[in-house]
Amino acid sequence: MRVKDIAEKTDWRLFADDNSKENEVQGAFVGDLLSWVMGHSSPKQAWITVQAHVNVIAVGVLREFACLIICQDSQLSDDMIQQAKEENLPIFLTDMSAFDVCRKLIELGV
């Protein structure tokens, strides 16, 4: 499953360039405490969070996530979108809860 496949099969808003849409998604990780996420996540996961601080991008790059999924329309700043673009890290934005996002990803076969 690639980022572009998730984009096709959901109505989640995607901020990404064509290149990063090819990122392969292997599993997912849910967490809002960035120190915890840094310590427990794995590369190529989709990271599901409501945390929308610009530090999320740094952690996302550090942990080599396939993409971020920001839940419940948590407010993305322009700074965050800009930095994610520079770092080639795709961001999905959805009004769904983390639970519903997980259910959707499982449905899609992630």
Next chain:
Amino acid sequence: MFYDLHIHSALSPCANDDMTPNNIVNMAKLLKLDVIAITDHNSVSQQAVLHKVAKRKDMRLIYGIEVQTTEEVHILCYFQKLDDCLVFGKIINDNLIPIKNDIRYFGHQLIMNENDEVIAEEPKLLLNSVLFTVEEVCDLAHQHCGSFVLAHVLDRNNSIITQLGFIPLHLEFDGIEVKSVIEKNKILQTHPWIKDTVWLFNSDAHYLTDINDAVNQISQEELNRLWRNGS
């Protein structure tokens, strides 16, 4: 000057009900502290009375509040003028998520007069987040001539490190609160770009017996630097 700039009064739900204005100031006197700040969670409702009590007992008081941001990061904001603190505090309180306090779980939120008599109880739960990000609280504090200090940065709960992984590069904080020199060195090691900030060693006292002894000193010059970004 011996200081302790992070003490909670009985207004904070998590603080002991013995943390009355007179008890805190008397304890600070006994401990031979020269300057204190009482920083309740998301509220300044006790500051005006604290000002009166401290003045009566000749204890130097800095006005303060501990704000919880949207990211659940705890921030200490300090003010040199009571009016600035009260205006800032009102904005914080107006933007606090409106959930009623349940005293069974969180404890009382007592507002007292200068004789330590309970005159009101804050109905809104103070142990909660405001609708402002870390950066927004920073700007807001500076706009009101306040100081913005990262609280207990290495604590496992509600510290900027726990919530956001590291201190954001462009955040214009005025100081960092740590528990020990070991913690200070850890932060410096992991954040080599931090060159010039004010380091505070406070108690975060919730009980009278937790208030710091006269061990940590700060010069007037260093204290003034807390407000170098306030306009």
